[in-house]
Amino acid sequence: MIDISKNKIGGKASFEDYKSLGMSYPKNESRKRIQILIWFLVGAFLFLFLPWTQNIRSKGFVTALRPEQRPQTVHSIIAGRIEKWYVGEGDYVQKGDTVLLVSEIKDDYFDPQLLERTKLQVDAKMMAAKSYSEKVKSLEIQIGALRENNKLRREQAENRLQMAMLEVTSDSIKFEQAKVNFKIGEEQLGRAEKLYKEGLRSLTDFEQRQLRFQEVQANLIAAENKLLQSINARIAAQIELNAIDNDFRDRMAKATADMYESMSAQFDAEATATKLENQYANYEVRTGYRYILAPQDGYITRAIQVGIGETIKEGAEIISILPGNAQLAVEMFVEPVDFPLIRLGNKVRFIFDGWPAIVFSGWPQITNGTFGGVVHAIDNFAGPDGKYRILVVEDPEDKPWPDKLRIGSGADGIALLNDVPLWYELWRQLNGFPPDYYTSREKAENSKKK
Template identity: 35%
Template sequence: MAEEKNDAANLSRSPVKGSSHTQTEPLIELTKSSAIHYDMLCSFISLVVPWREHVQRIREGLKSRIRSLVTQRTGLDEMAVDDLATSTQLQSWEAVQIPERLRFSSRLAILLVGFFILIVAFVPWTQTITVTGQLSAYTPFERPQDVEAQITGRIRKWHVFEGVRVKTGDVILELDDYDPNFMAPDLLSLLEQRRKALEDTRKAALSRADQLDKRIKEMQNLVKAAVPSAGARVLEAESKVREARQKIEASKIAVATAELNVERHQQLAQQGLVSQRELELTIQSALASKADLQGAQANLSAAEQSMKALSFGREQVSAEVLQRLLDAEAARDASIGEAARAADQVADVSLRLSNANQRRVAGRILSPIDGTVVKMAQAGAGETVRPGDKLVKISPSSTDKAIEMVADGIDAPLLNVGRKVKILFYGIPAIPLPAWPELMAGTYNGVIKVIDQVDDGKGNFRFWVVPDQEERPWPPQEHVRQGTKAMGWVILNRVPLWYELWRRFNLFPPDYQERPPSLIDTLLPKAGRGAK
């Protein structure tokens, strides 16, 4: 620094030769400015750059440049820089010099600023992902619900107003059904009477079917008994026919024998060996044998007729019994069919009765959940509503709070279930310091519960954040209601400030690690150490 001052003094003592004051005024001003700049630049370089040889080279170069500017031909006589310093026109040159007592202070200030910048560069910085969302409920049945009309009807009476707390099953309003098929006031009683009548008809038909079923079983037993009996009588008639035929054969033999006796007795009578009486008895016996043969033939004919009659009777009995059995089965099937038709009609009437009951119930709009009525339809008593018209909106008394948040697709890989999130609810006073989560005030803690596996069609990914059970609970529903906007910061890795500035300057995405970072990881992250 002493050498720099001597150089400046030498420059100031260089005389100006052969020139008037008016002729050298431009050159004096140029030299003055160059000398001032030279001294200031040398002072700054000597404070910042610690290498003296490098400073000496810079000083010599600047001195040569200034002398060349002073000694260049301008139509004036040459002048020395030392003479300019002694001129009364350069008194301001001494005024701009840094006083000796302030040189140490300026150097100390510069060193302190540099040291402060160095310390700040290694200040720990927490990387975060900024997301937004709104408060809701994790379970669908605890989210705000619209109560819609289920039937076309006319509003009879409102039972609630906006802001009223309701419980499950409370009546909200009543509707009069406008469907012509269900407008009769005594429709339910008429349908109930018809259903009972059809039920009685069905029961009667089933009873007849049961009786006919029993009769069919008896007739089947009768068939089993009657047909064998008729067959036995036919077999008996066949036996009589065989017996009659045997008698005919015996009678024929007797007749032949009697005729031989008659011829023998006639010959003996001509010879006088037998009397006339014996001949007559023989003839009578022959006639009796012929009569027996004729009687046997008549008996055979009668037996055959009886056998035929019994055979026909057996077939007739079987046919009659089978016909009666078929008639009984047909009657039973008819009764069963009548019972089935009655049952179908009962089902139809029961369906209409159930629909009528359901429409009567649908005419009474009930609250599906416990909550508060927050919005009512602009419809008064006597106005008509249609199915699907929104009548009221109910905000449930939710105990399963959650925040539905959305993250950009570039940040989606950094999200995982269980990661901590700092939350700021709109309207709740807070001091957000994402870089230092421990210093945040007025924020709440959450945990990522679930992350959608597909985007929302715009490249964004939705995820749910639920309260962290290990931290303080979220504000009550009276302060933060469903639909309240919220801002969140997903906590990632802790890095030094210089690394975060370097990352953002290079547009690199933030990184994270599952385990808590060590001191080395904090001061020198992996990316800063060149790790892959």
């Protein structure tokens, strides 16, 4: 019975025969209220000693762990005109699949036989370089022959010079002998003339002596003439030897100059051929760039350039691709005041957009619908908004993240810190203190050291 009326009937009637009414009639109301209050206070006191997990709440979004697995745009390497599309938005492509075909719009590449003609130029220059190389080899052989020929000619000339020198020596000896004979003949002629004047010799003997003296004089002149001829022959042999050296130097200089000229032409042809080969390779690679290929496996999310016949510039964005097998991670942003509390390996709970969850941030054990993560990387510098970026990957010890989770989805992260009593957390919140920096294990180790 609800006691809301001022008219009391408790003293006017007995309720002993009405058991149900007696059971509902309040008795000792003040004592019962005191007991309820005491039990409530005891429960509240014990509740203060329940464990509470300190945490940091932060917003983020799903991304890929590795940079090459994040959404990217495909650019056109060359300027061109769109000729044909091979894919559409939402299609799944594999690495190397053709996405788009473009044609050239620069007049330097209009020639449909550009590669063939450039290849012919390369072959022609290579043949020219080869011919110059053969000419250089021929000149080297010619130079070797000139050296061998000069060696033989020099030996021959040196032999002639030696013979001429020996001839000069022989003729000089004969000339000296002729001079001695002339002196003796002159003396004999003088004695014959004296004897003839004294009448001791006949005129005939004197005349014979004169004839002999003339022969001796003639022999002297002939010996001197022969000596001079030998000297002239020696000088001619020396001149011939010098001429051989001069001729060899002239021929060697000409052959060497021709060889170096051929080598220069060969190197110039090889350089031109190399330049043409480089140009040919550039043309060949550029021809391949007319086909825009998928850089990796993924989904075509958006076509930035559209239509047929539309011209695009070099480096223009064409399509965006979302990798299909990316390792997911969550990119969180924390305040600078909370940044020192985050460490590699810290546990994080996530509430993903689209997945309902019942969250008790201080009691992750009874939280339902959240997914676990581990801090993988921490930036050491703040972003433009003054917050620090943290990458969190899937916790291998927890249940896996949803298969339908996609890059760009929102995530509400709860970074788990120390386990403390509830009263301590309330006291910390009332005083505005930050969460504990050290873990429980570090606190225990510090206590042992003290």
